[in-house]
Amino acid sequence: MKKVITVGVFDYFHLGHLRVFENAKKLGDYLIVAVQDGDCILKTKPDANVLYTTEQRVHMVSALKVVDEVIIYEDVDKTLPDVDFDVFAIGEDQNHIGFQRAVKWCQKNRKGVIRLPRTPGICSSQIKKQLQSLK
Secondary structure (H helix, E strand, O other), X not given: OOEEEEEEOOOOOXXXXXXXXXXXXXXXXXXXXXXXXXXXXXHHOOOOOOOOOHHHHHHHHHOXXXXXXXXXXXXHHXXXXXXXXXXXXXXXXXXXXXXXXXXXXXXXXXXXXXXXXXXXXXXXXXXXXHHHXXX
């Protein structure tokens, strides 16, 4: 069985997130989605406007039939070595230093790395801005 993992915050859940999951699932037989812990988000981005708690985001992602397993993570590069997977599916915009270290770890440990394209016109940051303009 080929296991695929993808990671993210998945707050302000939208069609782009669902498409990432669907495309990641096509890369294997079993999809693991790692949802970033809310406390960790606020440590690195104290001004982040997180809409849902970690538990709520895990619950939403778990309810999707395309997802086989959901885990919680803090730092992507520290989490991957503890997970049994074959392919790391990441968004084309996920390039910060933690992702760079995670990709290097995958390459060193013979794990596949696939960059998935963004869904045009859909972005969590844009959704946040639109919601704030409604206030």
